[in-house]
Amino acid sequence: MTKKPKSIKTPPTNNELQQRLDNVRELMNEQKFDFYVCFDPVNIYYLTNFAFYVHERPFLLVIGKNGPLKMVVPLLEKAHVIDKAIADVEYYDYYEFPAPKGENWFDVYQSIFDENLKVGIESSMPIGIVNKTPGETIISDIVEETRIIKTDYEIGRITHACKIVNKGLKKVLKMCRPEVAEFAIFQECSSTMTSKIIQDIPDANFKATETMGAVWPPSISHEPHLVPGIFDKMEEAGPHVTIIQAQVDGYGVEVERTFFLGDVPEKAVEPFNVMFEAREMAYNMLKPGTIMSDIDSKVRQFIGEKGYGEYIIHRTGHGFGITGHEAPYIAEGYHRELKPNMVVSIEPGIYIPEIGGFRHSDTVLITNDGYVKLTKGPETLDEVTIEL
């Protein structure tokens, strides 16, 4: 297996952001767009290093065929954007939302380009913004497309983010005992990860930083997206399932483990082993050239043959990058090839009412000849059975 890449903790350089923009412009050129407009804060962050939350005052990034980026920003936020943006940006500020006639965000926006042009837009652009966009608008998620293959810099940042969640997982497994409350786990795990983030990156952008650590005790682990109550308690045996996620100064990753406190119930052994084998099967297919839907189909088929098909409620994996959930998808509906420098989760799951949930998830880098796991933790049934 390939060696783990080196961690990177520094902000992106101008060159890094220029390379991302060049990739976007290459696709703009192929699709003959005169402009491309981003509304999605994730795409704007990717291209500018400026992170924000969407409120009623829109931010719009307008990319021409060449020259600096143009950004429509509320006056109130201009200093914030200038402080954080690394790219070469020309600002078009507007006073307020809503503003008197002639001074609204769309007046400024519409002054940038005219009606005779071909303008690419995101499928996530709100219809209210699409309707104010001049030119012929064409939906094409080209920034999302370029984000699928990570640069060396991004891989370094993701590798660092994985160290943070690894530490979170270690903490949770260490403190998790029957009767311990969810709240204590959440607090300790978040504080462990946040402290490490601050030590490593003292000027981390907290608009692009978030941590989450929680455990689903066996009575609810068969419902992976039910939210545990903060006063819920850990139980005897298992399966407990922990989710540890972080967005670390802009890069999102996760590590998840099924584990047992003391005993492994008889009924949990087989589903654990089936999950474990399904996971091995997915890893064995993990190399450039494999069609992603084939992985998910094979995993589903295998779990089905073992008699657990009805307990599958999600795909085998998803991508990571500046978010913890994005393309590519290791899903039956996603017929594309794995390529080097994609980063994905591998997390086939089995969820059985009355017994519980079974899922390990790791953040995994696709390399030239296979893959390398960037997260780590106990894996085998023996390793995940914690002695009390």
Add this chain to the structure above:
Amino acid sequence: MTKKPKSIKTPPTNNELQQRLDNVRELMNEQKFDFYVCFDPVNIYYLTNFAFYVHERPFLLVIGKNGPLKMVVPLLEKAHVIDKAIADVEYYDYYEFPAPKGENWFDVYQSIFDENLKVGIESSMPIGIVNKTPGETIISDIVEETRIIKTDYEIGRITHACKIVNKGLKKVLKMCRPEVAEFAIFQECSSTMTSKIIQDIPDANFKATETMGAVWPPSISHEPHLVPGIFDKMEEAGPHVTIIQAQVDGYGVEVERTFFLGDVPEKAVEPFNVMFEAREMAYNMLKPGTIMSDIDSKVRQFIGEKGYGEYIIHRTGHGFGITGHEAPYIAEGYHRELKPNMVVSIEPGIYIPEIGGFRHSDTVLITNDGYVKLTKGPETLDEVTIEL
């Protein structure tokens, strides 16, 4: 002045949610919609009590002229929605994103209604979802419209949320001294507010709960949306400006204060007094019937006459409800009347480079004959000058 309403800390009843839905259906009827579709998680929360984050797997709430709500949900999330939703909901689940042909979210969505109908949609609906919506789609933000006037229940929840931020403000003013780091303030203030939330509402939904407390020291307080660094330190004198915000189990409010540590610099006295008078002027107009743009215009005119016009960078106020930033807006571009049971901020601000920022903000309820402030804190220059 009217008495403060009583705090409410309990979840909404079925009747409360039914009343909200009835209000939406009244507007649907007026606009002759056969269906209305919500994508915005805020609107879905308002009508169902189910809170979530938007990922690639869409949730869609389809409202017909009568009968139960219909909700398109990812299979993985169904148990979570059922656990939290209070309204009468019929579920349309889909397996995954992306899914094999015929099993995608839009296949399920399109099975709900047909091409011959008039369908109202939000202006924030992503174009990719609009394009998969059957029928004649018409943009009309009717749920946002109904949210502008608060029910008695909502006012009770907002009153409670204000108690949380009041406590946060008290804590910040108590601990804020020169050399104290931003990080300490943020941590202490968040933990004070979070502890109180958990004491008051042990089963608070943490997907609809958030707290924020930070102080802009005088060297950056003239840029209210610049984000202070976590190792930034409080300074001598001022103006320091603190923002305390919380979304408390679904209800968002804020309280903000300009304050001084020890001395008030000579140059800060006049702008503070102008801000203070502008604020009084806004309060004096705060009653049903006043046109909101008139308040903002008068405030701007007054500040301009005093010679500080160029230092205004935002409107006088905005609404609160299930978010901390929403309609109505006390802004020059918003020509609507104040009505009883609206909740707004009053926060005219002056921001002078080299001197600092001047802004108090409160969460204020409009009553039948005036208003009542739901947040509290020191106000006059004397009161906000903290002895060292």
